[in-house]
Amino acid sequence: MKRFLFCLLIAALASIVCGCKHNAQGSESQDAQASATIAAGKQYPVKGKVISTDPTHGEVTLEAAAIPGFMEAMTMPYKLRTPNILTELHPGDQxxxxxxxxxxxxxxxxIVITAQGQPDYKPPIQYHVLNPGDLVPDFRFLNxxxxHISIADFKxxxxxxxxxxxxxxLPDFCPRMSQNFAKIDKALAADPALYAKTHLLTISFDPEYDTPAVLRSYGGAYTGEYSQERFIHWDFAAPSKKDQxxxxxxxxxxxxxxxxxxITHSLSTVLIGPDGKVVHWYPTNDWTPEQVLADIKQVIS
Incomplete structure (x- = not known):
């Protein structure tokens, strides 16, 4: 499935709707308002079927399932953070x-399209939605x-x-992932038995800029050891541009x-078991180190 997950960017959107270009100042104002909502707002997962789209107002009408703790199932319009993805949404899409x-x-x-309403529409990229039990391919990275390291190295x-x-x-995206990993790394180091049976891997999706030297500096800052870090338990790596x-x-x-x-990007954190298969997938930024530590301990036990 083609994935459209857009992280907060401080940039004005220039779009053409009904043949008329939006006023730049208005676009910046709308973007700033959306940015403020994402920064300060509570988060709720939404799942539903596209009924219609409204490019003029940047909205999609969904027949949405109930949102626990927020509202019952209902059909209603939702304003999109990034209206230009409306061209990729079709009635009937899940x-x-x-x-x-x-x-x-x-x-x-x-936004993630999990099922196409138009069978003749083929997205250019088919994304894989992770499920427990999925065998992870032996991808290779440069740390x-x-x-060169690979997934198989950690079997x-x-x-x-x-x-x-x-x-x-953006503090709630990549820095938050790295801070959470730093807390997990320290907690695991306090338990030698767990430490020996676990490993952390941070993967960059920007291999051109994130060279080994850049990743070494970045990783040392998050472990707190800086230039003295030996990276025994936590690797920072990137795939080749060809494999990305x-x-x-x-x-x-x-x-x-x-x-x-x-880079406009989504988040993905994955716990892989000793057998090389997916155990848990955390696709957002709302997981906590405590939650993941408990999952790790369950896997090891």
Whole structure:
């Protein structure tokens, strides 16, 4: 399935609707409002079927399932964080997303098309939605030490991996993933038995910029050991440019370079068991180190 998961970007959207170009100042204002909603709003998972789209207002009408703790199942319009994806949505499509809600505003973001309403529509990229029991391919990466590593190197251990790019400016996205991993790494180090049976892997989807030297500096900052870090338990790595698409597709990571050198991207954190199969998938930023530590301990036990 083609994945459209858009992380917050500070950039004005230039779009053409009904043949008329939006006023730039108005676009910036709308984008700022949506950005503020995402930064401050509560998050709710949304699942539903597309009924119609409204490019003029940047909305999609969904026949949505109940949102636990928020509202019952109903059909209603949702304002999109990134209206230009409306060209990819069709009546009958099944989608998931994240609804960000404040007292005064709400926006739908992180759109994933899980089933096509139009069987003749073929997206250019087929993303893989991770399920427990999926065997992870033996992808290869270049790590912070300039060494080639692969998924198979960690067979026999519980492998926790996540995706980032080192230039990510948004505290609730890549930096949050790295901070969470740092907490998990320290907690595992306090238990030698668990430490020996686990490994952490942070994968960059920006291999051109995130060279081994950049990843070494970035990783050392998050472990707190800086230039003294030996990276025994936590690797920072990137696939080759040739392999990146396959890696992104399998782990359901959408990553689109933007003109301002940022990357619009999704999040994906995966716990892989000692047998090389998916145990848990955390596709958003709302998981906690405590939650993942409990899952790791269950896998090891």
């Amino acid at each position: 989608i998931t997303g994240t609804l960000y809600v404040t007292d005064t505003n709400d926006v739908l973001d992180q 912070q030490s300039g060494k 026999g251990k519980a492998l926790l991996l996540t995706f980032i790019y080192t230039r990510c400016p 698409e396959a890696v992104d597709e399998f782990f359901d990571v959408g990553a689109t370079p933007e003109k301002d050198r940022t």
